[in-house]
Amino acid sequence: MDRPIRVLVAKPGLDGHDRGAKVIARSLRDAGMEVIYTGLRQTPDQIVAAAIQEDVDVVAMSILSGAHNHLFPKVVNLLREEGVDDMLIIGGGVIPEDDIPYLIESGIEAVFTPGTPTKDVIEFITNNLRR
């Protein structure tokens, strides 16, 4: 692959905690990826539109408010409806262990919880690209 990996870092929902999203965004950039950060309070529709328009390889979402079970799968479904099935979709935040199987089943390919080293995220992305 010639071009750098393009990643959309997104904050779905009303949650304002973006320390993690920004640290991840910066570490991905430092690892040579092209990173677009959406800013706060994005609806699933806005995230999907941005992902398509920016033609990204990865959508990385962060939620710390507890709304992940509702919002993460919604983004996956909307992308599928748009016929997109080759983007790697991952999520992170304060996410209870018990919720992870459901999210994985919904099409989120990895869920990163507090304490994850950024290099684990970088490694996962590099090894699991779908295009």
Added chain:
Amino acid sequence: MFDNNKLEEIKTSVESWEKEVVEKSISRFPERKQNFTTGSNGEVNRLYTPLDIEDLDYNEELGLPGEYPFTRGVQSTMYRGRLWTMRQYAGFASAEESNQRYKYLLDQGQTGLSVAFDLPTQIGYDSDDGLSEGEVGKVGVAIDSLKDMEILFDGIPLDKVSTSMTINAPASVLLSMYIAVAEKQGVSKEKLRGTIQNDILKEYIARGTYIFPPEQSMRLITNIFEYCSKEVPQWNTISISGYHIREAGSTASQEVAFTLADGIAYVEAAIEAGLDVDDFAPRLSFFFNAHNDLLEEVAKYRAARRLWAKIMKERFNAKDPKSMQLKFHTQTAGSTLTAQQPDNNIIRVTVQTLAAVLGGTQSLHTNSRDEALALPTEDSVRIALKTQQIVAHESGVTETIDPLAGSYYVESLTNRIEEEAMNYIKSIDELGGAPKAIEKGYIQKEIQNAAYRYQMEVESLERIVVGVNKFQIQETDKKELLKVDKTVEINQREKLKVLREERNNEEVERTLKLLKEKAGTDENLMPFILEAVKAYATLGEICNVLREVFGEYQQTVIL
């Protein structure tokens, strides 16, 4: 403070100690690392002596408790008179469930309430708004109208408790609801005690629950200052918050600097609106974080008190000593809690509690061990509250005032944090003040850089986090976590539907129309918001009217 001859003697002996004793010792047993640093990455020397604070003027820089510059505390007897208010931030799901939790906490010996609202409430959306989907009742209680607020405080006499509400952009609406509930209980406004956070600048910087653009937000805030100085005189009208700035990754000095810079902006706005500084400044309060570096945190609170006193006296010519007192609430640091080995968090919270108390806090929230995983269970909240009680009654640190004063290290750190914060405030002044510095992304960028540096230090093992990057264990036991039921959202919508059918909709329309009209003038909006609230207009309806007139804030995205 020190005799010059003595200082010379100390200097000589320290020099010879370094050369003859320390060097020899290091050559045999090297120190654990090259550089020793504080939690905020400040350099730490091997030893502090009177030489490090030789210029400290006791009367000018420390003074006595309850006296300018309040370095040693804002009250003359501190915890010998009264302990801090133990105030656990709580609220989840419905008003009914939160009401139960408050009653439980009051039964457990808690002395003040602290209300957590869900995100739709904090951003001024009703529970049936499309944008609220999935968020109702999640991080706090859902409040749509006065009806919910009546349930929230049912059976809790509002003249007997003090209530802190973490509400910012729609603070005027929630305060109005509180006033209306009190009225229904037969409690007059003058008797109400509590705090609204009402600090929009740090929402733009770090917390994210903004609604309106800065100018209109500042207007609402000064409206509240003015209204409360006359009608609700015991109410703390703002809690200028460094907590979230620190959570977002700032250093201790940045926490002080950016918080006080925000404070300066509020004082300036109120003076510009025609208020007298001594009329509102005594009701300003602050809110700080407590991290793990115990001594740095203690120094931080002391530095913040001294610097704010100087700012109020010298920059704003305040005359009332109360205007110069930095009173503050503290919360232990959520960002230091680990999802790994969550019971270890109890110990972290204990250290942080000690920091807040040794730093002279007026009230304290202690986090629960499971908050890196979910909202806390009742068990976890109880341990967190007990941590405060043990520090208060068993540790002995409450028996004398400001016990770490005079420590060469703590005084030297206090000086350094004050100086670093002053330098930041100077830079912010040069940019045109906090609102301008936020617009330019300066403050956000400084915080992000510190946050990123911290993360890299953890990943390179320069900084050890027990259970995360060292001393890990295989975790097997399942943790009991609090789950917010999905039915909360459904019930809340149902309640709204009934409310909209049963209330007097003509009265709602009339009060909303009047509010909209007044929003376009420069009249104080508080009385009109209160009227709409009493007519059972919903939070979303009131905020939407204001959105139409004020517009909405567009975030500056900085990476």
